[in-house]
Every structure is written in C-alpha cells, then in structure tokens.
Amino acid sequence: MLDTVKEDLKSSAATANELQYMPGFGNDFETEALPGALPQGMNSPQKCNYGLYGEQLSGTAFTAPSHQNERTWCYRIRPSVKHSGRYEKIELPYWKSAPHIVDDVISLGQYRWDPVPMTGEKLTWLTGMRTMTTAGDVNTQVGMASHIYLVTESMVDEYFYSADSELLVVPQEGRLRFCTELGIIEVEPKEIALIPRGLVYRVELVDGPARGFVCENYGQKFELPGRGPIGANCMANRRDFKTPVAYYEDREVPSALTIKWCGQFHRTEIGHSPLDVVAWHGNYAPCKYDMRNYCPIGAILFDHPDPSIFTVLTAPSGVPGTANIDFVLFRERWMVMEDTFRPPWYHKNVMSELMGNIYGQYDAKPQGFVPGGMSLHNMMLPHGPDREAFEKASNADLKPEKLDNTMSFMFETRFPQHLTEFAAKEAPLQDDYIDCWTSLEKKFDGTPGKK
Numbered sequence: 001m002l003d004t005v006k007e008d009l010k011s012s013a014a015t016a017n018e019l020q021y022m023p024g025f026g027n028d029f030e031t032e033a034l035p036g037a038l039p040q041g042m043n044s045p046q047k048c049n050y051g052l053y054g055e056q057l058s059g060t061a062f063t064a065p066s067h068q069n070e071r072t073w074c075y076r077i078r079p080s081v082k083h084s085g086r087y088e089k090i091e092l093p094y095w096k097s098a099p100h101i102v103d104d105v106i107s108l109g110q111y112r113w114d115p116v117p118m119t120g121e122k123l124t125w126l127t128g129m130r131t132m133t134t135a136g137d138v139n140t141q142v143g144m145a146s147h148i149y150l151v152t153e154s155m156v157d158e159y160f161y162s163a164d165s166e167l168l169v170v171p172q173e174g175r176l177r178f179c180t181e182l183g184i185i186e187v188e189p190k191e192i193a194l195i196p197r198g199l200v201y202r203v204e205l206v207d208g209p210a211r212g213f214v215c216e217n218y219g220q221k222f223e224l225p226g227r228g229p230i231g232a233n234c235m236a237n238r239r240d241f242k243t244p245v246a247y248y249e250d251r252e253v254p255s256a257l258t259i260k261w262c263g264q265f266h267r268t269e270i271g272h273s274p275l276d277v278v279a280w281h282g283n284y285a286p287c288k289y290d291m292r293n294y295c296p297i298g299a300i301l302f303d304h305p306d307p308s309i310f311t312v313l314t315a316p317s318g319v320p321g322t323a324n325i326d327f328v329l330f331r332e333r334w335m336v337m338e339d340t341f342r343p344p345w346y347h348k349n350v351m352s353e354l355m356g357n358i359y360g361q362y363d364a365k366p367q368g369f370v371p372g373g374m375s376l377h378n379m380m381l382p383h384g385p386d387r388e389a390f391e392k393a394s395n396a397d398l399k400p401e402k403l404d405n406t407m408s409f410m411f412e413t414r415f416p417q418h419l420t421e422f423a424a425k426e427a428p429l430q431d432d433y434i435d436c437w438t439s440l441e442k443k444f445d446g447t448p449g450k451k
Contacts, residue, residue: 021242032279059284072282083274097263098134114428115372125203135415154204174210183244219324346384360406
C-alpha cells in the first residue's frame with residue numbers, strides 16, 4: 001500500500017511506479033493504506049482505529065434499488081466538514097454549464113474543429129478547461145457538456161470537486177495523474193478515466209503539457225451497456241476497469257478547494273490536504289479503462305450495424321433504450337462484409353453526435369478530421385461520408401480489410417448540443433467543413449436494373 005505523504009508533492013511523483021489498481025467495474029471494493037484501518041463487520045464503530053473518522057459518500061439516493069445503489073464508506077483523518085469553510089464565488093470563464101445558449105451563435109449545422117492549440121499560457125485543470133457544447137440542464141440533472149482541456153502545469157495545494165457531474169476524461173496528448181480521496185489514477189492517450197460526482201481530487205502532469213476531451217455527465221452515472229443477444233463477453237469487459245487502492249496525505253499546508261455547484265464555482269481556503277482517506281470500502285469510486293482492451297463486434301457477412309454496437313459506456317435516461325449519453329469508440333477492426341458500403345452510411349439521428357479523434361484517420365472522413373480535432377452533428381441534421389470516402393467505398397475490391405491505426409470516439413446525447421461562444425468564435429473552426437459534401441454528384445439513372 002502507499003505510504004503517508006509526509007513532506008510535499010514530490011512524494012506523488014515518487015509513488016508513480018507503485019500505483020496499484022483493483023480490477024472490476026461497479027465492484028464492491030475494500031482497501032486500506034494502514035493495516036487495520038478498515039473496520040470489519042460494520043461501517044460505523046464507536047471508535048475507529050488510528051483515531052479516524054467514519055464517513056459515507058453517497059452517489060445515489062439512499063433508497064435507490066440495490067443494483068443501482070452506490071456508496072463508499074471512508075475512514076479519514078478529518079471529516080470532510082473540516083475541508084469546507086466560507087465560500088466565495090470565483091469565475092472560470094471558459095467552463096460553461098447548460099443551459100447555455102448564446103444569442104448570436106447558431107448551433108444548427110454540421111461543424112468541425114482543428115485541435116485547440118497550446119498558447120504558452122500557464123493553465124491548470126481548472127483554468128485550462130474549454131467548454132465546446134452544452135446540452136440539457138445542470139439544475140435538473142439531465143444532459144451534459146463537452147470540453148477540451150489544455151493543461152500546462154500541475155495543481156499545487158489546490159483541489160476540486162464537482163457537485164454537478166461525473167467526468168469522463170479522454171486524453172489525446174500527454175499523461176495526467178488524478179490524486180483523489182480514494183487513490184491515485186494515471187491515464188494516458190488510449191485510456192479513459194471516470195471521476196465520480198462529489199469526489200475531491202487534484203490533477204498533476206506526468207511528463208509535459210496535456211490535451212484531451214471531457215464529457216461532463218449531469219445525469220445518471222455511466223454504466224456498461226446491456227449486451228443483449230451478444231451475451232456475456234466482448235465490447236468493454238468489467239475486469240478491464242481499474243480502481244485505485246487507498247492512498248492518503250497527512251499534510252498541514254494552506255490549500256484551496258474549488259467546488260462546481262449548479263454551474264457556478266466556489267472557493268474555500270483550508271489548512272491541510274483534503275486527500276486524507278486512509279481506508280475505504282464500497283462501490284462509488286474512480287476508475288480507469290484502457291481502450292486498447294475494447295473488443296469490437298461487427299457484421300461478418302453483409303450490411304453495417306448501427307454505431308451503437310460500439311458503445312463502451314452509457315448513462316441512462318428515463319426513457320428505456322434512449323441514453324442521456326453514450327460513449328462510443330471506433331478503434332482498429334476488421335471489415336469483411338460482402339456487397340456492402342462499409343463506412344458509416346448517410347443518416348439523420350434523434351441523437352446529437354460530438355466526435356473526437358484521438359489518433360489516426362477516421363474512415364468516413366479521410367481528410368480534415370485530424371487527431372485532437374472534433375466534429376458536431378446535431379440532432380436531426382444529415383451527415384455521412386464525404387465524396388472521397390463515398391467513391392472509394394463504392395468502388396472498392398471488397399476483400400477483408402483491417403482498419404488500422406485509428407481511434408475516434410463519440411459523445412452522443414438525446415439532447416441538442418449548443419455551441420459556446422468559445423467553440424463558435426475562438427476555437428479553430430473549419431469554416432469549409434460543410435463543403436465536404438458539395439461535390440457529391442447526382443448519379444441517378446432510371447434505366448431498369450442499372451447500378
């Protein structure tokens with residue numbers, strides 16, 4: 001187990017090679033950083049070992065159905081009321097929450113962006129967050145926001161939690177270390193991290209500046225999708241999700257804690273690190289997942305399945321089968337379908353689709369959709385392959401073909417996604433993206449039997 005942090009943040013780097021994880025998604029875990037710190041057979045003893053305080057962190061209502069109920073019991077140096085003081089509002093002007101509709105910004109359209117560049121500005125996890133779209137309503141706990149993060153320096157004696165949302169983090173460049181109340185997670189490109197609502201953490205750089213994507217989920221937590229007739233295996237398997245072991249800091253140092261609450265940011269000053277959970281047990285915890293372990297499923301004779309078959313995680317809504325958010329992954333895979341147009345087909349969708357490119361080339365858009373870039377196809381707006389992709393797929397020799405060196409994803413929601421002013425006016429928007437379909441030709445020929 002990880003030892004107490006005695007001196008300063010250098011000890012976080014020192015433990016990087018000692019990081020330990022427990023496998024499983026939604027498991028009931030137990031872990032302790034000091035022997036005997038975790039009570040056995042009960043949650044709230046009259047006196048906890050080591051003079052610790054027992055405290056429960058609830059991720060669902062107390063009366064949620066047992067298969068959905070999520071909570072973790074923490075045994076900590078101080079109760080978290082000691083991590084809270086008088087708050088003052090602060091501004092993080094680039095981090096927006098729904099509803100956020102800008103009068104002179106048109107969200108109706110097909111949009112694509114080049115990667116948001118680093119500018120040389122000093123940016124932490126908080127100051128480097130750039131909201132691209134918002135959907136739903138943070139106050140009624142439905143919908144989402146999508147962000148780009150640019151991080152050039154670690155948070156030092158500074159901590160954060162969101163009372164509004166769960167965060168799904170998708171790195172594209174550089175590694176991040178999330179030092180949380182329940183343990184340390186490191187993520188790199190091709191991995192994702194899930195940070196639960198209400199969990200305190202700080203974010204550190206591991207090896208230089210970092211950029212990536214964030215899906216901020218206001219609604220029910222992400223879960224694995226039902227596989228239906230696929231059965232018990234493939235797609236994302238539970239054993240490949242990793243949750244950190246207990247870790248704590250016992251540091252008396254002036255610190256700042258920022259809370260996101262109802263779309264506003266509040267800051268309080270405290271005299272110590274709030275990462276003081278020595279032991280914990282429960283099923284409400286952060287985790288990471290390596291997307292290289294995702295096992296895609298596809299057609300092996302003809303036709304092209306709906307992209308929902310590539311769902312990694314889903315956040316359900318109150319409508320069965322219609323997600324608040326789906327996180328969908330398009331990674332390396334074999335294409336073997338006969339007499340079939342293999343790229344994604346042209347379509348309009350009740351879901352709004354925001355895509356990001358982690359690396360490589362996406363098969364439906366061979367030009368312009370570059371690593372670090374994003375695209376948005378809002379609900380009920382038509383989209384699909386550009387002319388180059390259409391012509392290539394329509395005339396290809398349909399041998400088995402491996403789509404290689406490719407990884408893109410989609411944040412898909414049942415809500416319309418509204419552009420922020422940053423997305424419309426500051427981010428590197430490709431003004432000519434809509435023109436990628438202009439050169440599609442009329443090929444209609446009424447001659448019977450002609451293709």
